[in-house]
Amino acid sequence: MCPGRDRRLTQYFEMFGNRAIYHDGWLAGTIHKAPWEQKPRATLESDTWELYDTRTDFSLANDLAKRNPEKLKEMQDLFMKEAEKYCVLPIDDRSIERVNPALAGRPDLMAGRTSLTVFEGMTGMSENVFIIRRTAPIQ
DSSP states (O other), rough: OOTTTTTSSSEEEEEETEEEEEEEEEEEEEOOOOOSSOOOOOGGOOOOEEEEETTOTTTOOOOOTTOOOOHHHHHHHHHHHHHHHEEEESOOOOOOGGGGGGHHHHHOTTOOOOOOOOOOOOSSGGGGGSSOOSOOOOO
């Protein structure tokens, strides 16, 4: 490895629709929804991307997206290539809904159960394994 060079030339990031890609000193990314925001800022297709040259702008103060649309497109294409390579697609920007198995579309081992037998020595069980009896539906 050469002194002063990054070990990784390419790194991608995706969480709840927030996306970024770093490659060889360039960083492109978009904030789809900040953690404190209830709804996304835009659709996934119309998110506003930013572009930075970290070799000359380490503090990410100068967004180059409008001045260099070709480089931004190149970085977005690279993000999609990495997202496909690492099985990130399709991008799912749901947050709270993903916690509920029925809304997320995945099986739930506890769904519909009315009883549960717990034996001595059963440790490390998550809260999802316990049945909660409700007298009224959750609003």
